[in-house]
Amino acid sequence: MSPVEESVTDFERNARTVLQESVLRIDARTRSRLNQARHAALEAALAPRSSWWRSFTLMPAAGAAAAALLVAVTLWHREPAGELPVLAAQAASVEDMDLLTDSEGLDLMEGGDGSFYEWAAAQAENGASDG
Amino acid sequence: MPPAVHGDVDLTDSSAQSRSRALNQFLASVELRAFKIAQAGLRHEDDALDAVQDAMLQLSRAYADRPAEEWKPLFYRILENRIRDMQRRRTVRGRVIAWLPHRGEDEEDEPDPIAQAPSLEPQPVKRLELDEAMGALEKALGGLPRRQQQAFLLRTLEGMDVAETATAMGCSQGSVKTHYFRAVQALRAQLGEFYL
Numbered sequence: 001m002s003p004v005e006e007s008v009t010d011f012e013r014n015a016r017t018v019l020q021e022s023v024l025r026i027d028a029r030t031r032s033r034l035n036q037a038r039h040a041a042l043e044a045a046l047a048p049r050s051s052w053w054r055s056f057t058l059m060p061a062a063g064a065a066a067a068a069l070l071v072a073v074t075l076w077h078r079e080p081a082g083e084l085p086v087l088a089a090q091a092a093s094v095e096d097m098d099l100l101t102d103s104e105g106l107d108l109m110e111g112g113d114g115s116f117y118e119w120a121a122a123q124a125e126n127g128a129s130d131g
Numbered sequence: 132m133p134p135a136v137h138g139d140v141d142l143t144d145s146s147a148q149s150r151s152r153a154l155n156q157f158l159a160s161v162e163l164r165a166f167k168i169a170q171a172g173l174r175h176e177d178d179a180l181d182a183v184q185d186a187m188l189q190l191s192r193a194y195a196d197r198p199a200e201e202w203k204p205l206f207y208r209i210l211e212n213r214i215r216d217m218q219r220r221r222t223v224r225g226r227v228i229a230w231l232p233h234r235g236e237d238e239e240d241e242p243d244p245i246a247q248a249p250s251l252e253p254q255p256v257k258r259l260e261l262d263e264a265m266g267a268l269e270k271a272l273g274g275l276p277r278r279q280q281q282a283f284l285l286r287t288l289e290g291m292d293v294a295e296t297a298t299a300m301g302c303s304q305g306s307v308k309t310h311y312f313r314a315v316q317a318l319r320a321q322l323g324e325f326y327l
Contacts, residue, residue, distance in 0.1 A: 011319050012287060018264045019288040023163045030176065034162045037184035042155055045191030046147075 154195055157202050158187050161289070165210055168284045171272050172214040173221075182217055186210035204298035207285060211299065215277075271321045275314055278302075282310035283318070 008016075162183060169179035186209040194205050272280055278300070285296045286307075296311075297304045 009315075011322075012315060014264070015268060015283075015318065016287050018261065018268050019167065019284070021261050022265050022269070023167050023288070026163055026166065030166065030180065031163070033180055034166060034183065035159075037180065038155065038158045038162060038187055041158065041184065041187035041191040042151055044188055045154070045195050046151060 150195060153199055154191060154202070157199065158190075158206075161203065161206060162187070164289050165206070167288060168207075168281075169210060169214055171269065171280060171284060172211075172277060173217055174273060178217055178221075182210060182213045185213045203289075203291065204295045207289070207291075207299035208301060211281060211301075218277075267322055268318070271318050274321075275317060278306075279310045279314035279317065282307050283314035286311055 165183050165186065166179055169182040170176060173179050173182065186206055189209050190202065190206045194202065197205065272283070275283070281300055282296060285291045285299055286293075291299065293304045293307050296307045300307060300310075302310075
């Protein structure tokens with residue numbers, strides 16, 4: 001026996017009848033939508049969950065942390081053991097960037113144009129002997 | 132030992148497939164009453180449907196592995212939290228909308244033919260009596276404080292005992308008894324001993 005029925009008054013019994021009747025009268029459209037909602041919930045529950053590290057919510061934070069770590073490690077390794085000023089180190093890194101982004105430099109390297117270097121060396125030697 | 136049964140749900144089978152079936156059975160067994168309870172709290176059909184759907188989703192995702200006998204109080208606890216959230220959001224929205232210019236009712240949808248479909252109904256005279264009683268009860272329920280309304284509906288409509296109701300409401304059994312008693316007193320004062 002349900003505890004609700006232990007000592008229910010006529011009022012409670014009638015109220016229960018009325019409420020149950022109102023449930024029976026729920027229209028077909030609402031029943032259909034509830035049915036769809038239930039199946040959607042069960043499908044979501046059965047779908048495999050992605051691991052925490054794949055979670056979209058954590059990706060921006062993880063990306064930012066990784067980028068910060070990379071920058072920190074790069075700067076730490078670039079900093080010379082000696083007393084080179086920070087500005088010099090920054091200038092050197094800017095030059096490095098120029099070299100890397102300079103398409104001419106890459107063309108020379110890829111072309112394997114050794115004669116240019118020979119010519120440049122000869123020019124330097126001639127200059128030194130002339131001078 | 133006989134199998135533990137919760138309503139129509141067999142609680143002894145633990146495989147994932149059977150668990151899903153059991154959860155489906157459980158949700159199917161409560162969804163209509165849950166909808167009525169949400170509707171009483173929100174007084175809006177679409178909001179009530181959303182609240183029930185959210186509660187189903189959260190129960191399925193987070194508590195499907197819990198023993199099935201815990202599902203009902205957990206489900207109604209989730210549903211109640213959802214109803215409360217929606218009520219709060221609606222209050223805030225209402226304050227914001229009060230500052231906005233009035234919009235017309237042009238966006239009213241066409242009547243849905245499925246919504247007009249008749250359901251199983253009793254004889255006309257009895258139906259009229261029930262209609263009146265239903266209208267009066269729903270109106271009186273709407274005037275109750277939310278906790279009283281919740282205690283009354285969970286116990287009277289859902290048939291939960293005091294302990295289950297206390298878990299669903301997140302309060303002591305003594306509080307449930309108090310809320311329920313006050314609800315019955317208030318409803319009876321408004322409706323009298325309405326006989327069917």
